[in-house]
Amino acid sequence: MSAEAPLLAVLGVGVSFPGARPPVRALADVELRLLAGRSLGLVGESGAGKSQLALAIPGLSAPGAVVEGSIRFCGEELINASPARLRALRGRHIGFIAQDPQAALAPHLKVGTQLTETLRSHHALDARAARAAALQMLERVQVPAPAARLGQYPHELSGGLRQRVSIAIALIASPSLLIADEPTTALDVTVEAGIRALFLKLRQELKLALVLVSHDLAVVGGLCDEILVLYAGRVVESGPAAAVLKDPRHHYTAALAAASATLEAPLGLPLATIAGSQPAPGVELAGCAFAPRCPAAAARCHAERPPLASVAAGGARVACHFPRASA
Amino acid sequence: MTALLNVRNLGVVYPDGGRRLRALDGIELALEAGEALGIVGESGSGKSTLARAILKLIAPTTGAIEWLGRDIAAFTAADLTRLRRDLTVVFQDPVASLDPRLSVADSIAEPLIVHAPALTAPQRSRRIDAMLEQVGLGSGYGARYPHELSGGQCQRVAIARAMITGPKLVVCDEPFSALDVSVQAQIVNLFAELRRETGTALLVISHNLALVRHLCSRVMVLYLGRVMEIAPAEDAFGAPLHPYTRLLLDAVPRLGHPPLALEAGESASPFEPPSGCVFRTRCRHAIGRCAVERPPLAAAGSTRAVACLRAGEGVARAARAG
Ligand SMILES: Nc1ncnc2c1ncn2[C@@H]1O[C@H](COP(=O)(O)OP(=O)(O)OP(=O)(O)O)[C@@H](O)[C@H]1O
Ligand code: SF4
Ligand code: SF4
Ligand SMILES: [Mg+2]
Numbered sequence: 001m002s003a004e005a006p007l008l009a010v011l012g013v014g015v016s017f018p019g020a021r022p023p024v025r026a027l028a029d030v031e032l033r034l035l036a037g038r039s040l041g042l043v044g045e046s047g048a049g050k051s052q053l054a055l056a057i058p059g060l061s062a063p064g065a066v067v068e069g070s071i072r073f074c075g076e077e078l079i080n081a082s083p084a085r086l087r088a089l090r091g092r093h094i095g096f097i098a099q100d101p102q103a104a105l106a107p108h109l110k111v112g113t114q115l116t117e118t119l120r121s122h123h124a125l126d127a128r129a130a131r132a133a134a135l136q137m138l139e140r141v142q143v144p145a146p147a148a149r150l151g152q153y154p155h156e157l158s159g160g161l162r163q164r165v166s167i168a169i170a171l172i173a174s175p176s177l178l179i180a181d182e183p184t185t186a187l188d189v190t191v192e193a194g195i196r197a198l199f200l201k202l203r204q205e206l207k208l209a210l211v212l213v214s215h216d217l218a219v220v221g222g223l224c225d226e227i228l229v230l231y232a233g234r235v236v237e238s239g240p241a242a243a244v245l246k247d248p249r250h251h252y253t254a255a256l257a258a259a260s261a262t263l264e265a266p267l268g269l270p271l272a273t274i275a276g277s278q279p280a281p282g283v284e285l286a287g288c289a290f291a292p293r294c295p296a297a298a299a300r301c302h303a304e305r306p307p308l309a310s311v312a313a314g315g316a317r318v319a320c321h322f323p324r325a326s327a
Numbered sequence: 328m329t330a331l332l333n334v335r336n337l338g339v340v341y342p343d344g345g346r347r348l349r350a351l352d353g354i355e356l357a358l359e360a361g362e363a364l365g366i367v368g369e370s371g372s373g374k375s376t377l378a379r380a381i382l383k384l385i386a387p388t389t390g391a392i393e394w395l396g397r398d399i400a401a402f403t404a405a406d407l408t409r410l411r412r413d414l415t416v417v418f419q420d421p422v423a424s425l426d427p428r429l430s431v432a433d434s435i436a437e438p439l440i441v442h443a444p445a446l447t448a449p450q451r452s453r454r455i456d457a458m459l460e461q462v463g464l465g466s467g468y469g470a471r472y473p474h475e476l477s478g479g480q481c482q483r484v485a486i487a488r489a490m491i492t493g494p495k496l497v498v499c500d501e502p503f504s505a506l507d508v509s510v511q512a513q514i515v516n517l518f519a520e521l522r523r524e525t526g527t528a529l530l531v532i533s534h535n536l537a538l539v540r541h542l543c544s545r546v547m548v549l550y551l552g553r554v555m556e557i558a559p560a561e562d563a564f565g566a567p568l569h570p571y572t573r574l575l576l577d578a579v580p581r582l583g584h585p586p587l588a589l590e591a592g593e594s595a596s597p598f599e600p601p602s603g604c605v606f607r608t609r610c611r612h613a614i615g616r617c618a619v620e621r622p623p624l625a626a627a628g629s630t631r632a633v634a635c636l637r638a639g640e641g642v643a644r645a646a647r648a649g
Contacts, residue, residue, distance in 0.1 A: 046479025
């Protein structure tokens with residue numbers, strides 16, 4: 001299986017904003033591989049670079065961003081691909097759901113129009129066939145009364161339905177990869193649970209590969225095969241999600257898991273936190289970026305940046321000079 | 328002892344074209360100084376309307392809101408200025424809540440300039456630097472602008488802004504939804520610590536039940552403008568008495584469990600709330616009576632109250648299988 005060509009291969013990717021004051025390196029040396037139909041969860045602290053990575057893959061980095069390295073999708077290099085080529089790939093082969101749920105939907109266009117226009121910009125279909133496909137996609141994302149929704153405007157829908165419609169738009173042209181940046185943030189817990197169950201169903205039905213950004217480890221654990229933990233713009237741990245979450249080997253992953261509040265944890269104690277904060281944007285440390293907060297940091301950690309290296313046969317890799325012992 | 332805040336039989340009706348939307352219906356609540364109350368419920372349950380009424384951003388249709396024993400509807404301009412110092416707010420959208428043209432330090436300075444005009448500029452910047460440290464940003468962030476910060480970093484600035492005047496109550500409307508886990512934990516601990524040290528009470532609207540459980544002493548569960556259950560947070564989430572509380576708990580993602588497909592669907596329309604028990608169209612335990620009788624919010628022991636005709640049968644106890 002390991003010889004299978006990946007759907008997505010990211011190598012040595014960096015994103016920087018040289019024009020910012022001070023100049024910011026949002027991502028450095030990011031490496032990931034995703035096979036067709038598999039799912040990858042991107043986790044990490046605010047500012048770790050999750051959105052920058054999610055945006056860089058389909059060529060949506062902000063103006064002023066300098067993207068370097070290699071991003072191959074189905075073998076095709078996307079870095080320095082023409083804007084027209086990237087536009088053609090987006091929607092058709094790579095669906096994208098932005099962190100800002102408002103961004104996906106045009107407020108002045110009916111749901112049906114948005115679905116059919118997206119579809120017809122990628123596939124030669126007449127209006128009737130496009131409408132039928134739109135209806136089918138709304139059914140697939142479990143929008144109740146789908147025929148009536150086609151004639152509605154986004155503001156006439158609940159938050160949960162709007163999110164289902166933006167998922168429908170992202171999937172209408174049958175992409176093989178869906179990138180979703182915090183797709184359930186700010187939704188109700190019940191609606192969120194429904195969207196998660198929907199992602200699980202869609203992945204099974206459509207053989208869709210998924211890159212899911214989330215700051216909830218339990219969400220990634222429930223939906224993703226693989227996990228990639230980012231810290232200060234670098235990958236600190238990656239591997240099979242279940243194994244990494246059960247037995248994190250990087251001190252940051254372990255600290256993140258310990259800080260996650262649960263409904264079972266004993267009360268009356270402060271929640272476990274991670275002392276200090278991530279280095280400010282623009283600050284580059286010579287050694288391990290987590291060293292100022294790491295309980296296991298030694299002199300070497302401050303001087304020398306740890307490379308991402310395998311720690312387990314199962315494919316887990318960590319960037320740490322002194323990984324935690326396997327539990 | 329006078330409660331910090333009393334909400335008495337609060338009803339809010341929004342006119343909406345020809346229709347009327349009853350966003351809140353008969354809400355009763357007494358919040359003591361230093362208490363932390365969580366409010367949970369789906370959108371359309373009236374959480375933000377309750378927060379807005381307490382903040383005097385909207386007027387009640389029926390009932391009253393009393394701050395330190397006085398109806399806020401009768402407040403003078405001077406009373407209101409004091410209220411804005413003592414009762415502050417942290418909004419859901421951290422980026423939109425900050426003025427993009429102001430540096431972080433200038434944003435935090437604004438309420439201080441209004442409410443503590445006697446401070447000298449150096450005193451003010453010392454207070455701001457200390458507050459930035461307290462919210463986990465570090466004073467180096469003072470010179471930055473919102474567009475240079477990630478969502479979580481902006482929320483910390485908004486919290487610093489809300490805490491800088493030393494308020495008696497901070498109303499937090501989904502304060503955690505944009506934050507990553509370790510910051511959530513820090514902010515929960517920070518709020519808990521500030522509450523202990525300064526007696527700042529909190530009213531926390533959040534869909535993160537685990538964080539509400541950790542931060543709040545009591546929790547109020549709202550659905551379609553009515554109180555379903557009010558109880559110490561540990562009891563409400565450990566042994567819920569209302570089937571709606573149970574539904575909310577079953578929706579929480581849990582490590583090692585694939586997502587559950589909940590059958591209860593989305594909230595009923597607030598324009599046409601079901602007769603009798605408003606939750607009955609989604610309730611697995613509904614019986615004939617539930618469509619005709621409105622369940623009263625009835626005491627269940629000395630610290631809890633629940634509005635369910637079948638609460639006595641323990642219908643909400645069993646967790647969903649899966
Ligand atoms: N236009 C920009 N100019 C300068 N720096 C930027 C810009 N956009 C993002 N950054 C910086 O890039 C880094 C990564 O940001 P990113 O938005 O990817 O974080 P994130 O992991 O998605 O965080 P969150 O969980 O808050 O969404 C941060 O330090 C951020 O401040
Ligand atoms: S390299 Fe050192 S500082 Fe970094 S995580 Fe490992 S032990 Fe901690
Ligand atoms: S009153 Fe009836 S419908 Fe309402 S929650 Fe109780 S059992 Fe369910
Ligand atoms: Mg992001």
